[in-house]
Amino acid sequence: MTAFRGISLISVAVSALLALTVTTLPARAQTAADAALEMANTLDGAGGGVSGDALLSALEGAAEAGQPMALWQLGTMYENGEGVAKDPVKAFGYFSQIANQHADTPPRGVEADIVAQSFVKVGEYYRDGLPSAGIPADSERSHTLLLHAATYFGxxxxxxxxxxxxxxxxxxxxxxxxxxxxxxxxxxxxxxxxxxxxxxxxxxxxxxxxxxxxxxxxxxxxxxxxxxxxxxxxxxxxxxxxxxxxxxxxxxxxxxxxxxxxxxxxxxx
CATH class of the missing domain: 1.25.40.10 (Tetratricopeptide repeat domain)
Structure with missing residues (x-):
């Protein structure tokens, strides 16, 4: 019960920090992607006294609530094997969720860079295909995703x-x-x-x-x-x-x- 309560409080803290960061990016965090990385660095085991498992759980909770920066951070973690086992299927899922749910994000919005880059990453997966997720290579779809990121988001x-x-x-x-x-x-x-x-x-x-x-x-x-x-x-x-x-x-x-x-x-x- 204590462990559950602790993780829940961390999740609330992460969600609150994500919401705050979206509206007021730190001076050195020029983009939402930078802010997501800084958030993770701040709350990792060394910087914020939060264990890796607790941070992962907190990010997952924020992602379930639809927080784009949490989805982005989880996607990059699974894509690169940072703090978790490398899993391109999970990475694809997180990036796809951002692209599907936020395709009409204002191009100059603070989260636009995350959404645009998610379109790029999903486009890369479709370019090469992802057999483990049952996704065949689809160059036409890949090009469509890239063009949306290039034209709508610039x-x-x-x-x-x-x-x-x-x-x-x-x-x-x-x-x-x-x-x-x-x-x-x-x-x-x-x-x-x-x-x-x-x-x-x-x-x-x-x-x-x-x-x-x-x-x-x-x-x-x-x-x-x-x-x-x-x-x-x-x-x-x-x-x-x-x-x-x-x-x-x-x-x-x-x-x-x-x-x-x-x-x-x-x-x-």
Whole structure:
């Protein structure tokens, strides 16, 4: 009885914190996804004196009440095996619940990033299929989910992925001009990989867009700085170095100067 009562009180505390965080994000938590992570870190065994089992139970209680941030946190935990056994079926279920129940969340709402990213994640599951959940690969459905996140929510990561799909014959149909359009939308929101891909397209030029080596190098330079310390750093740096070797000294110098001038506008994005 005591244990049940303790977990119930923790659940109430978590639910209250989730509700408070949704309306007033901490200064360093720029998105609802960041806030969900900070909430978990605050209440984990080391930071808040709450055991892992109690935290999981509390999150599950908040998720049953429909709290998007609790659903998101549980989805990422099961997707990555953080504090729980890795379970893509459960992860898919939590992300799907967010997408199904909150598809019309206001695009500028504080939880919009969580909902948009849930559409992206569910789209990834449909792209590859999830046999253990009886879900076959369905590229058309995957594309529909990505496009909703990219258009309705204006999610930069979704826009980047749509841009890549326009560079694949088996994606949305090979269309470099459309790819550049979507990559540009994401790049101007500070999305590093999109900046790198856009820069490569602009350096080489495509049908309908004349080659612009200086601007292309500028985007790739900003991308390199943007992704420093992330999983994308290696390939972005390789792409930049490849085109720096092809560019004239004058183009390299001009691109570096432009990147330094323009990059600050993306700080904090």
């Amino acid at each position: 999610d930069a990561d979704a826009q980047y992925r749509v841009g890549l799909l326009y560079l694949q014959d088996d994606g949305l149909g090979y269309n470099p001009l459309q790819s550049a359009r979507w990559l540009s939308l994401a790049a101007r929101k500070g999305h590093g990989p999109a900046q790198a891909q856009l820069g490569e397209l602009m350096f080489n030029g495509i049908k309908g867009i004349e080659a612009q080596p200086v601007e292309g190098l500028m985007w790739m330079t900003m991308a390199r700085d943007r992704v420093a310390g992330t999983a994308d750093e290696v390939w972005v740096t390789e792409v930049l170095n490849k085109y720096l070797a092809l560019a004239t000294p004058e183009a390299r110098a001009e691109a570096t100067e432009l990147a330094a001038q323009i990059s600050p506008q993306f700080d904090g994005l």
